[in-house]
């Protein structure tokens with residue numbers, strides 16, 4: 465058995481893999497891979513997926529859910545295009561690679577980006593808490609969990625301006641208050657399903673208000689919502705497997721239960737990182753992510769020995785992002801605490817050998 469700590473695409477529940485595999489062979493007599501997206505059987509899948517997203521996250525009335533393709537990377541553009549208003553100016557928090565990507569794409573569509581705060585001065589190892597939000601902005605954008613650096617907002621920015629969030633790597637991992645947001649987007653492949661679908665949760669009153677002169681139909685959230693995510697062929701398989709995962713999530717206590725489990729998993733690993741003299745955490749303690757735990761060896765010359773140990777224990781996906789090095793243990797919903805215990809035991813074993 466493998467213990468998959470990969471950052472994304474990532475582990476999903478085994479039962480979801482099994483049900484997905486079964487549907488490839490037989491989905492009401494056809495393969496899920498060949499069924500028409502206009503067939504009532506798939507329309508029912510889309511409807512239920514959207515309904516379960518709303519249920520799992522307690523999405524209030526006045527909000528719509530849509531699925532598109534392009535990943536969170538296209539989400540950077542979709543967010544900027546759809547939230548552009550008269551000022552053509554927006555505030556962004558620069559807390560790492562993905563936040564910087566969102567800034568870059570917003571500028572390309574003509575947003576005058578004002579960086580409200582940045583943690584670049586300390587290699588993105590903290591969440592900036594000192595900032596002033598001017599009121600002449602169309603919206604404020606932040607990245608709730610910094611997948612690469614391992615930091616996470618424990619308190620979301622507070623503003624009366626429209627709030628936009630890239631929630632790719634911690635959506636469905638914890639209870640959130642959707643009513644605080646005007647737009648949330650997230651690539652499916654980190655807690656929801658296979659790569660291919662991208663989730664958008666948008667406040668209805670923001671639809672159709674863009675002042676952008678450039679608005680491809682596909683990128684227009686108003687049209688996507690009106691067409692019920694069927695403006696063109698949706699990523700059928702990714703949405704179907706997301707549905708299986710959402711059913712499983714709700715049958716297992718929902719997001720509140722996941723939050724409890726995720727905190728327990730993260731605490732177990734952070735305690736060992738702090739206790740074990742051979743390891744050191746890479747980010748500010750109060751900003752540590754419960755999804756992506758980043759750490760390094762105090763003495764990097766030991767890395768070959770440590771790497772051999774965790775690989776021997778069946779662990780995969782532990783190396784840090786190619787831009788940071790070190791280690792990153794991603795603890796998404798489907799990763800059992802038993803896998804975290806295996807990693808902790810390897811770390812203890814490694815210590816005992818020194």
Ligand SMILES: *Cc1c(COP(=O)(O)O)cnc(C)c1O
Pocket residue numbers: 472534535536537538562607609610611630631632633651652654
């Ligand atoms: C993975 C990730 C992205 C990029 O997602 P794609 O779907 O590959 O475009 C963007 N933002 C965050 C926070 C991520 O974790």
